Amino acid sequence: MTLRQYEYALAVAEQGSVTAAAELLHVAQPSVSQQIRGLERELGVQLFARTPTGLVPTVVGRAFLREAEVAVNAARRARATARAGADELVGELLVAAQLGLGTRQLPSALAALRRRFPRLEVTVFEEPNPAELERLGRRGVLDLVLVAAPCDEGAAEAHHLGDEEFVVVLGEGHRLLAADLVGLRELEGEPWVRFDRDSALDGVLRDVLRDHGLAPTTAARVSQAATAVRWAAHGLGVTLVPASAVPDGYEHLARPVFPVVSQPVVAAVRRGAGPAETALLELLRRETWHSAAAFAPAPGGPARSRVAPPSTTNPAPVV
Known part of the structure; x- marks a missing residue:
């Protein structure tokens, strides 16, 4: 053969x-x-x-x-x-990201990687379901994955890149746009633009609302973070997404929430990684990751406490 x-x-x-x-x-x-x-x-x-x-x-x-x-x-x-030589790197690199993670940082790092190694072929996709990422990882398909949960250290090397803070996105003219921060309990009674039921993003939203005693009314479900933001902007409902997932032109409709909702961003790199994975990992380390400190409240504003990322029922991806 x-x-x-x-x-x-x-x-x-x-x-x-x-x-x-x-x-x-x-x-x-x-x-x-x-x-x-x-x-x-x-x-x-x-x-x-x-x-x-x-x-x-x-x-x-x-x-x-x-x-x-x-x-x-x-x-x-x-x-x-x-x-691979000092000035040349060729071949194929397969990268995946949990939906909503690294929306701004990953393209920036990949652009820098391609400028340095123009003959390197890179395939990238977003996946909402952590179980599917795990399946692909177990097949040995993926070289590097951005995930929110720790990975199996026996199969992959985990590198904590930073923390991603979630923001609420409101419709044009929404009453809460007058505030710099939005308390989660202030969203009582709001309709929500949510995500596919088996997605990690919907798991975060579901657990956060449950932990704060909120029973969400689902206005719609979508499969992409950018779509949720756009639908929220048109007044269909509010949504909760990672800060970096807010598309350009919609930043004025996003507000940090308190208590803070954030999750770690982990690069899971397959063991025995080659020079392409190593180069991309180093570029990702140089990116700016949104954290609670980046959305500090104004003096005299309400106290904020970090909320640990909600757990999901799906196991962490293995690569």
């Missing part, structure tokens, strides 16, 4: 056909078919089944493809490490 066969099989699984996989890989279709047939002969199993909608992995095929993906990612990392 070869890595090329692994890559061809993964492409067929992704595209659902040999023709589309060949186009993706920029190779001739017979070459892909030949490699897949040779792989199945060597393994003695059928990896794909033909259906009316295209080729789909069999049960055995799905199990094989999981391991093939790990092997291909490991090979890419090995190539990147071997070819």
